[in-house]
Amino acid sequence: MKAWARSYVTGFHAADPKLISVHSLVAGLRADEEIDGERAFRITNGYESLLEIFRRELNAARVKFELTTVAESIRWERQHVQVIARNPNGPISFSAPRALITLPLGVLQAGPGERGNVQFVPDLPPHKREALRKLVMGKVVRVVLRFRERFWEHMMVSQCAEPKMLSEMSFLFSHEDWFPTWWTTMPDKLPIITAWAPFHCAERLSGCDEAYVVDKAVGTLSRLLKTEKSKLKDLLEESYFHDWQSDPFSRGAYSYVMVGGEGAQQELARPVANMLFFAGEATDYSGYHGTVHGAIASGQRAAKQIMNTK
Ligand SMILES: Cc1cc2nc3c(=O)[nH]c(=O)nc-3n(C[C@H](O)[C@H](O)[C@H](O)COP(=O)(O)OP(=O)(O)OC[C@H]3O[C@@H](n4cnc5c(N)ncnc54)[C@H](O)[C@@H]3O)c2cc1C
Structure with a gap:
């Protein structure tokens, strides 16, 4: 339970468990309950469409x-x-x-x-x-990996009580050092996986060059899915990464x-x-x-x- 609470605080809030206020954590959980905050969704064409709505409204007001x-x-x-x-x-x-x-x-x-x-x-x-x-x-490093194909579609994961097909995988939680949390674009079956490195993991990766960070992400995925790193690198078409901590216009994640x-x-x-x-x-x-x-x-x-x- 303690380990779960710790990984929730570091993973979701990108926070140092020694620093975060429990009162504010509880307030956040209550607020989430009110809006069904656990439900994951994404804007199909990315956040740019939200900006476009604001841009149109502001243009109309001649801002x-x-x-x-x-x-x-x-x-x-x-x-x-x-x-x-x-x-x-x-x-x-x-x-x-x-x-x-x-x-x-x-x-x-x-x-x-x-x-x-x-x-x-x-x-x-x-x-x-x-x-x-x-x-x-809080600190976060996120890397989005776009592959040529959903190579995990027919894989099985054997660590669970019952072996499971990975074709329906949404999230993958692990104790990996660099990128413990992963998710896919489910229910859209796209060949994209996102790697999430919060708090301490992000501290170590911040300031490193993109090639190093992507290499760590691919290496972690190779261990988790028991697939040769070289094979994943061959399949990798594109990676997207931004270092929020080093960005002078954000200096952290949230x-x-x-x-x-x-x-x-x-x-x-x-x-x-x-x-x-x-x-x-x-x-x-x-x-x-x-x-x-x-x-x-x-x-x-x-x-x-x-x-x-x-
Ligand atoms: C990796 C990551 C994943 C996230 N995932 C989610 C999620 O799934 N769901 C969710 O709801 N939220 C998520 N968030 C949080 C969300 O993105 C932020 O809470 C939100 O964008 C904050 O909006 P804001 O307007 O307060 O700040 P920002 O969006 O940071 O806007 C501040 C603006 O100020 C500008 N600025 C900074 N300095 C200057 C300057 N000197 N002069 C002029 N402009 C300046 C910046 O360039 C920026 O455009 C995530 C954040 C990160 C980093």
Whole structure:
């Protein structure tokens, strides 16, 4: 039971079992029960279709996008916020009476001189900084492997009480060192398998080059399915990998609450001086932090806060 709880915390929440708040875990489980959160589903054409919906709505409202633009500092004083940024053409700045900050937790936590740091001038108030210290960015490395064929279709797994065909395999949980958790695209029978390395496994893989990470994934799969690594490499058509920890624009995968950190998400979500408003998954305090729906709901909550500002 202890081992199961540990692998749930590290695997699902990408969290350090020594750090995570049990209160927030329970709140998350209760929230999941309300929305049938255990049910796995995916958007057929990927998350881009969700972005497309937002893009259409924003275009209709004549909202201007500034893509490939990196915010470097945020100055806020006397009901005036200025975001100083940089795009491929050079420096650029934007001003408004209020700003909605949706930077990931890892970016908000980055100190001066650290990659991805966005400077607040004046600095965020101490209670906001304290809230940032009580939240943690979980770590994940995910590798998607696309093969020429579903080579596992006719394989049997013999470790179970009853031998099972792998053709219906959705998830594969193991005690493997590098990539303990795997899943397929079931019910769609595609030749794709995803490898998931949370927490400690991700810590070891972060910063390594893609070829090394993919090699570790293929090696693990070869052991799990008792298939020659060279055969898997021959069958492998493409691999997809992103190192969220090393990415200066995310600095981790998704957030969790530290022991004793109850209330930190509410504090992070609280507006500052009616000028700075905060959204993003780490500001969700209804149990849906670390999710896309939590992030969207936090944006709606922040938009209402801004509209209610006199
Ligand atoms: C591997 C992995 C698997 C996941 N699986 C699931 C899942 O199955 N289901 C689920 O619901 N959730 C999942 N999540 C979590 C989900 O992706 C996040 O909770 C969600 O995307 C958070 O949205 P957000 O808007 O808060 O942050 P983000 O999506 O991180 O958006 C923040 C944006 O800020 C930008 N940014 C950062 N710094 C700057 C800067 N200085 N200037 C300008 N822009 C900047 C970033 O580029 C990014 O576009 C997963 C996350 C990971 C990493």
